[in-house]
Amino acid sequence: MTQSAQPAPPITPPVPQPESDYYWEKCKAHELWLRHCKSCDTSYFYPRDICPECFSRDTDWIQSSGKGIVHTFCIVHRGPIPAFRDKVPYMPAIIELEEGARIVTNLVEVEPDPTVIKIGMAVEVVFEDMDDKISLPKFRPVS
Numbered sequence: 001m002t003q004s005a006q007p008a009p010p011i012t013p014p015v016p017q018p019e020s021d022y023y024w025e026k027c028k029a030h031e032l033w034l035r036h037c038k039s040c041d042t043s044y045f046y047p048r049d050i051c052p053e054c055f056s057r058d059t060d061w062i063q064s065s066g067k068g069i070v071h072t073f074c075i076v077h078r079g080p081i082p083a084f085r086d087k088v089p090y091m092p093a094i095i096e097l098e099e100g101a102r103i104v105t106n107l108v109e110v111e112p113d114p115t116v117i118k119i120g121m122a123v124e125v126v127f128e129d130m131d132d133k134i135s136l137p138k139f140r141p142v143s
């Protein structure tokens with residue numbers, strides 16, 4: 001079997017939904033915003049109107065500092081679908097933000113080396129402009 005010489009297909013951008021329109025607008029402005037429950041004072045991700053902790057609808061938006069720590073990560077060496085074939089190695093991660101919410105993202109600007117990336121490592125958000133509508137929040141080590 002020979003490997004395909006065709007270029008990898010493009011990565012499909014996220015599709016904003018009514019509950020996440022504001023989140024994506026702020027990401028486009030390179031700001032990270034989270035949903036916050038006023039009933040139980042919990043910040044959470046992904047954006048949705050109902051609090052996942054207490055099911056209250058008394059929620060609003062807060063701006064994140066964009067700072068947090070690595071909760072967990074992995075290093076992908078083989079793209080699971082053709083669109084990611086040329087992106088390896090990449091580093092999916094869950095970041096625990098200062099506000100308490102955990103966000104699924106990717107680590108960037110760091111060597112894909114498990115002896116370099118550490119659980120609890122301080123990171124900060126950076127934005128990758130995917131197209132004219134979507135900017136993805138990613139995280140790099142705090143220098």
Ligand SMILES: [Zn+2]
Binds near residue numbers: 037040042052053056
């Ligand atoms: Zn709540």
